[in-house]
Amino acid sequence: MVMGMPAVKPWVASIDIGGTWTRFAAVTIDGEVRGRERFATGAESSPDMVRARWRDRWAALIEREGSGGPPVAVGIGATGPVERDSGRLLEVPNAGPGLQGAELVAEFRMLSGVPVVLERDTCAALLAEAHAGAGAGCSELVYVTVSTGVGGAVLSDSRLVLGRAGGAGEIGHVIADPAGPLCGCGRTGCLEAIASGPAIAAAATRMLGEPAAGRLRELLGEGEPTGLRVSEAAAVGDPVAIAILATARDALARSIVDLANTFDPERIVVGGSVAEGNPGWIPVLQHAVREQALRPTRDALSVVPAALGDDAVLLGAARLAWEESGIASGMP
């Protein structure tokens, strides 16, 4: 080290592009996450406006974290489906025009001048949970996120199950109940259409006209219901809110047992804001697996909450960026 210069650690830029929020951060070679920033993805606005915001926030990240030099690589975890080879998003369901077909790798390559790697957000989160989170030590792992959407990813023999075009793990779009509500994907009764935050809110909206829902109407007050507010109403004992959440939880339990029989994993990690907001679901899911999955799967399978919260995608994308850089990082 040259005397008088500050000690500078190599770092990667890590980017999490979700349907609602985008997160930028710097991750140092020893795994420290610094300079986290969150802003609205703005998928409903034009591609040009979305790109302008990325450029603006990229400049701010470099300003904050790049005093010792640029990042050695950029890792992006983005709401799917992604096309890894071309580095772009494909048609993104349930999203506005701002993200459709976005050339993410080309864009951030131009901004950064360094290698850029792109992965689906759920795959990045799975990798982070598998290395340093709730799935640590597992070579057979299923990750499920229940949030604005329902998604997932799968590790088999320590490798991501990707499928032909990287679409494997879209487990929000399996049928949990053929008699259930219409899903944004066009099918009827997908897990996402029953257990996601917007699905819980929609179930509450459908109930609000019922005479039995008088107390729920009071508790939710004005404005559109949200999944979070339904959970709050259930927490104070409203029976209609409790029933709505039980329907979502039971659909999730069915799909979790389906995943157990389909993948025979060591562990199923359940994350996302809806799961975090309903911690009582985890023991119910565990019980369902113990009672209903096939042997020998059910004898050794645990269902656990995700451990990395909002950092999961950032940490997984950072791991991929370090791999892309060719520099061995000290990330766990």
Next chain:
Amino acid sequence: MVMGMPAVKPWVASIDIGGTWTRFAAVTIDGEVRGRERFATGAESSPDMVRARWRDRWAALIEREGSGGPPVAVGIGATGPVERDSGRLLEVPNAGPGLQGAELVAEFRMLSGVPVVLERDTCAALLAEAHAGAGAGCSELVYVTVSTGVGGAVLSDSRLVLGRAGGAGEIGHVIADPAGPLCGCGRTGCLEAIASGPAIAAAATRMLGEPAAGRLRELLGEGEPTGLRVSEAAAVGDPVAIAILATARDALARSIVDLANTFDPERIVVGGSVAEGNPGWIPVLQHAVREQALRPTRDALSVVPAALGDDAVLLGAARLAWEESGIASGMP
């Protein structure tokens, strides 16, 4: 070659142990299947009787095919769940006492004196279809068999998805309809409880008391209905039989689309006696995938009938036996 001796090709013994039928065959180094024999598995009888039959039929196979010497290895594909490392069957659902915990590798090692390899039957069939059947050329492949049971196996990046204890791919035990009938596994509405041959027969039995089922009663005649006889009644236009089969087909279609979204495969191969008996199902399944699976999965995914019929498990087990022997075979 010594003059006067017959030309003898190296061969492996291949064994397919199903819940109903057991098949033995010899497979030569160039992939020729010889000396096929089929006999009732007899799972309902005692383990000793099942073993006695294996020994008897093994002696007959060696008598028929072993004039030039013993096989170089034995490959077994057995109704799951199998424990590969210990070479035995675990608890087999819906089967009598004859197969429970059977020490297959030890048994056939003792009989043959050569290396023995054990795989779940659906995994063996998948490998055969992937190399020399309807999935040839695919590195991302799902195999589904609809027969006495419903099962499957998955190839991801040209490798079997096995799971922790080899149970992955048990896709007969995913819920196709939570309002469906009770399954032998204890859950309600599993695909197997709706689309398997016995499930179709059970649906017919439930309908026979209905006034609308008069013609079906006549067509089925005396005795217990079977899936095959329901298909025959549908083929001559009986509307009740047609409706029963449509329920089974639509449940299968839902699960096939679920598998498409879960694995993003290049191809889904559908085999088994029920699928073979209802060839009109394949275009319906293909249509469901094209209309309902997520993009980009649905754009490139084909649903095709299995190509290897009753030989699939034998051919896959033979392939594994050649691998186990260390001799490079000319099997396709």
